Amino acid sequence: MSWLFYIFDIAILALLIRTLLKRYSHSPLKKFFAPALLLKLGAGILLGLLYKSYYEGGDTWVYYHEAVKLTTLFKSSPIDYIKFLLLSQGDVLSAMQYHGQPRALFVVKILSIVNLITADNYWLSSAFFSFFSFTGLWMLANRLVGIYQNKQLAIVLSLLFFPSILFWSSGIIKESLALGAMAFLIHSFLGYIFRYKTINIYLLADLLMLFILWNTKYYYAGLLLLFITAISLTLYIKKKFVVIGRSPAYQLSLFGLLCVLCLLIATSLHPNFYLHRLPSVIYDNYQAFIGKSDVNDIIYYYSLEPNWPSMLAHSPKALLSGLFRPFLGERTDLLKIVAGVENLYIFLLTISAFFKIPRKLTDESRLLLIGAIAYCMVLCIFLALSTPNFGTLIRYKVGFLPILLLIATLNNPIIEKLNRLVK
Structure with missing residues (x-):
């Protein structure tokens, strides 16, 4: 049967x-x-x-x-x-x-x-x-x-x-x-x-x-909703007020303000989002991974403490590690070697993308670009701090990796040259 x-x-x-x-x-x-x-x-x-x-x-x-x-x-x-x-x-x-x-x-x-x-x-x-x-x-x-x-x-x-x-x-x-x-x-x-x-x-x-999405990865959903809402409100308000519609600087300032307001609202959606509790949640997750991971498979944040100043101080290392580690040659097992090759490729794409930053963007594309960059950075830092195990982080990175790659490739001179071959 x-x-x-x-x-x-x-x-x-x-x-x-x-x-x-x-x-x-x-x-x-x-x-x-x-x-x-x-x-x-x-x-x-x-x-x-x-x-x-x-x-x-x-x-x-x-x-x-x-x-x-x-x-x-x-x-x-x-x-x-x-x-x-x-x-x-x-x-x-x-x-x-x-x-x-x-x-x-x-x-x-x-x-x-x-x-x-x-x-x-x-x-x-x-x-x-x-x-x-x-x-x-x-x-x-x-x-x-x-x-x-x-x-x-x-x-x-x-x-x-x-x-x-x-x-x-x-x-x-x-x-x-x-x-x-x-x-x-x-x-x-x-x-x-x-x-x-x-x-x-x-x-x-x-x-x-x-x-x-909320029931599988609530932190993906929370961040995505935050930036979608901020972008949508910015575009709506700029249509209603001519002075904002004519000024990219005003639009970005409004977008930043709306992000802060949305963030304050988002922190009430889940207990782990509460601002006073979030550093402790990140720190506890970090300690849990430290305790059960191989010593060579961990991103170490020496002197990390469960408070905002410490989290912010370690954010640059978390961002770099979340984006580009494990480096090629840093680990010798097959999955980490593949990840190292990928991370080197991502690094080269990111660097080369700076050589062709678009000068003129529509209001929609400009806000999407800023929102996408912010989403990738915030989620990357959060994941790298709370999930410092390389093996787990490689898997969790798919929450921002497609967006990061789109940012790095859509106007990339290397990709544009290759793109002519697949038309």
């Missing part, structure tokens, strides 16, 4: 792929669709194999086994299963390894729904997770191509083919859900501000993606 489920699942996946391809049948990126999707699905399989053979389990397999408990519950009591999905209540909760970890439990719930379709087949469920991530990134890539003409190579490299992004947002991990949802939200936001779409029924999809 299982093979009937597998045929059914493959048919569903094929239908979803066909629908997505048909929607973008006239896209200039159409030639990249098949290779990017195949690599994405393959990366999900490789991730499962890596965790199973090298890490001897890891989060992805724990998610799977926990989700199997829920599908078993569904078979015996669908009502109790639905009750658990909605309220996280029931006898099964005490048997869950992620009891008390709401974000991990959220992933398990989503996976259990997928497992009902795939008959608890890890690899098929992984394919659906990978496809969700790919869909968000594919939609964002096509939106960007419509806004920034003749930038195909920069966009597909940043979103679809960069190894870390390709690998660490595939398969059954939080980042697959988080990055797919985040990419969809940015796609929608760009559609609104560049007037490709109006607020309508698609708002329901935006709210669903925000719900997924």
